[in-house]
Amino acid sequence: MSDDEPDLELLALLRQHLQGKLTLNDEPETGVLEGAEYVYDNAIDVAIDMRSCKNAAAAIHAQMQQKQYSPATWSAHELHPDRTKIGPEATVAFIFTMDLLNFSFWSELPDAERFAIEYRGQRWTGYWSLVAAMQRALDEGIPITDSHFWQDEEECTLDVLRQVFRSCTNEEMPLLAERLACLREAGKVLYERYECHPINLIEEANGSAAALVNLLARDFSCFRDEHVFDGRRKPIRILKRAQILVADLWACFEGEGYGKFRDIDKITMFADYRVPQILNTMGCISYSPPLDTAIRLKKDIPCGKSWEMQLRACSIWCVELIRREIVKRYPGTHTNAILIDFFLYDTIKEMEAAGQESVPHHRTRSIWY
Numbered sequence: 001m002s003d004d005e006p007d008l009e010l011l012a013l014l015r016q017h018l019q020g021k022l023t024l025n026d027e028p029e030t031g032v033l034e035g036a037e038y039v040y041d042n043a044i045d046v047a048i049d050m051r052s053c054k055n056a057a058a059a060i061h062a063q064m065q066q067k068q069y070s071p072a073t074w075s076a077h078e079l080h081p082d083r084t085k086i087g088p089e090a091t092v093a094f095i096f097t098m099d100l101l102n103f104s105f106w107s108e109l110p111d112a113e114r115f116a117i118e119y120r121g122q123r124w125t126g127y128w129s130l131v132a133a134m135q136r137a138l139d140e141g142i143p144i145t146d147s148h149f150w151q152d153e154e155e156c157t158l159d160v161l162r163q164v165f166r167s168c169t170n171e172e173m174p175l176l177a178e179r180l181a182c183l184r185e186a187g188k189v190l191y192e193r194y195e196c197h198p199i200n201l202i203e204e205a206n207g208s209a210a211a212l213v214n215l216l217a218r219d220f221s222c223f224r225d226e227h228v229f230d231g232r233r234k235p236i237r238i239l240k241r242a243q244i245l246v247a248d249l250w251a252c253f254e255g256e257g258y259g260k261f262r263d264i265d266k267i268t269m270f271a272d273y274r275v276p277q278i279l280n281t282m283g284c285i286s287y288s289p290p291l292d293t294a295i296r297l298k299k300d301i302p303c304g305k306s307w308e309m310q311l312r313a314c315s316i317w318c319v320e321l322i323r324r325e326i327v328k329r330y331p332g333t334h335t336n337a338i339l340i341d342f343f344l345y346d347t348i349k350e351m352e353a354a355g356q357e358s359v360p361h362h363r364t365r366s367i368w369y
């Protein structure tokens with residue numbers, strides 16, 4: 001923008017301030033919800049059905065109550081780290097590493113041939129294959145959660161990463177080279193700015209979830225999940241892995257210690273490939289015929305293009321509408337987008353395990369989710 005062009009955003013802020021609509025405080029915002037609403041308002045291939053969202057809100061609330069969904073649910077998963085055993089710093093290092101690599105596990109091969117990790121006598125696929133591989137590596141003495149290791153080009157090679165993520169089938173973990181690049185970049189940034197440990201990132205955020213998300217997006221390109229939509233000058237911030245990292249810390253530490261954030265409710269749903277699938281299954285979001293056909297035929301949905309941005313952003317906005325409906329209809333219920341999201345993810349995974357998926361998840365191969 002040239003000097004003589006007016007900065008329209010600044011003028012808008014000034015106007016809001018003069019009208020007393022703007023409370024200038026130093027609390028940071030991520031901008032994710034604002035971007036999600038913008039995409040929703042301009043989407044033509046993804047729609048939100050309000051009636052289904054209201055019905056879903058009632059059903060989700062009832063089931064979350066019944067299952068007593070809370071941050072403690074996170075640690076109940078057998079593969080997640082036990083902070084009481086390994087201590088807070090090692091737990092933060094584990095979660096940081098996990099959410100650096102928490103993307104793109106889907107396979108087009110049949111279950112028996114898809115990438116899978118054998119650990120503790122079980123075969124783990126999807127997200128759980130990542131967690132299982134990390135636990136196995138630590139058991140085998142590979143310091144997979146240590147940022148010094150990530151930077152060491154002799155020690156931490158692509159072959160070593162192949163070994164860490166070795167499959168019990170012939171299919172290799174997707175995007176292995178990209179995962180190594182994420183570790184390398186994170187190791188470098190942690191060395192240069194955060195004394196080699198992610199706990200210093202959390203300290204820097206000073207108790208704000210939004211600030212931590214913004215720090216991750218500012219300092220690590222591999223967390224900077226933001227994309228231009230329909231030529232809008234300001235990119236749309238999705239920040240899925242940055243947000244799920246903060247959410248996993250909050251859940252694992254049950255809102256205390258390294259999981260203590262005064263603004264945790266600013267975190268949105270995590271725009272992955274599973275929650276849009278269940279929102280579509282529940283009728284909360286629907287697709288234009290060409291997009292619907294592309295998803296059902298498991299066609300590649302290109303990363304960063306309009307269809308994919310509409311899918312991800314409208315899912316974020318849809319979960320926000322469900323959250324607002326729950327808060328409105330059940331006053332006093334303390335829920336947030338994180339717990340609703342965790343519940344939806346776990347629910348679609350139960351449906352997958354029971355062979356009850358009625359529509360496929362969309363296929364985008366990317367490091368963002």
Ligand SMILES: Nc1nc2c(c(CN[C@H]3C=C[C@H](O)[C@@H]3O)cn2[C@@H]2O[C@H](COP(=O)(O)O)[C@@H](O)[C@H]2O)c(=O)[nH]1
Pocket residue numbers: 073074077102103104105106125126127128269270271272273274275341342343345346369
């Ligand atoms: N929106 C959302 N996306 C989530 C999760 C999780 C796991 N969170 C655990 C922690 C607490 C919860 O209770 C879960 O047990 C993984 N993913 C994403 O899904 C994809 C993996 O799918 P599949 O290949 O089928 O396993 C991949 O993009 C991964 O990043 C979530 O919770 N929400």
